[in-house]
Each structure stands twice: as structure tokens, then as C-alpha cells.
Amino acid sequence: MTQIIIYKNDNGNVSVIAPTGEISIEEVLVKDCPNHAIIVDSLELPEEHNCFFNAWELVDGKVIVNINKAKDITKDRLRQEREPLLLAQDVAFQRALESNADTSAIVAEKQRLRNITNQVDTMTTVEELKGASL
Helix, strand or coil: CCEEEEEEECCEEEEEECCCCCCCCHHHHHCCCCCCCCCEEECCCCCHHHCCCEEEEECCCEEECCCCHHHHHHHHHHHHHHHHHHHHHHHHHHHHHHCCCCCHHHHHHHHHCCCCHHHCCCCCCCCHHHHHCC
């Protein structure tokens, strides 16, 4: 069992402190943390701490993942992933125009990529959000 300190910081986000063991966790709590900080078992943290850490909220002494914030994070990730694909389609479109080739497949793919974040709106679980892909 590893204990950590959690609290809501001034930005409204969750801060996590994992003491090094040089002094007791209780001493760290008193010395370095705001009055509303609490000690919890690290196993109580959401499993999604790598993907959705910025979506964490502290509610009644427990860390939860705010699904709406997690959706925004997922949309941002998908936008970053699609950017190089859209750029490649732009090049393909220009080349097709130059050679008078059919652009309908390119236009359809660009539209699919633009709409890719729409799928996130209907997702209701963190597992679905983690699985969202292009």
C-alpha cells in the first residue's frame, strides 16, 4: 500500500504528492500542503491517471474522472493525430487538381477526418474514450 497526498489546487485541478520517504507522509502533509489536503491509498486513484489526469476532480475526498473533461482531452488527442493526415490529403488534393484526376475520394476522406471528433460526443465511459481512434 502506497500512500499519497491529494488536494484541489488553486486552478481547481487535483494535485498529487507522492512523498519520497525522507520524512513521514504526515510531516509532508503539515509542512508542504494546504489544510484541505488528505492522505489516501494510491490504489484509490482512477486507473486512467496517464490518459485523463487533467480530467480528475476531487469530490467528497475521492478522485473521479470528469467525463466531460475527458471528452475534451480525447478530442484534442484526435485532432493532433489527424493533423498530419489532413495535410497529406491536402497534398493529394492539389496533385489531383493539377492532373485533372477525380478528387471525390480525397474530399470524402478529408470530411471523415474532420468529423472524427463527433464520435466522442456519444461516448459515456472512460474505456470508450481511451479506445477512440481515427
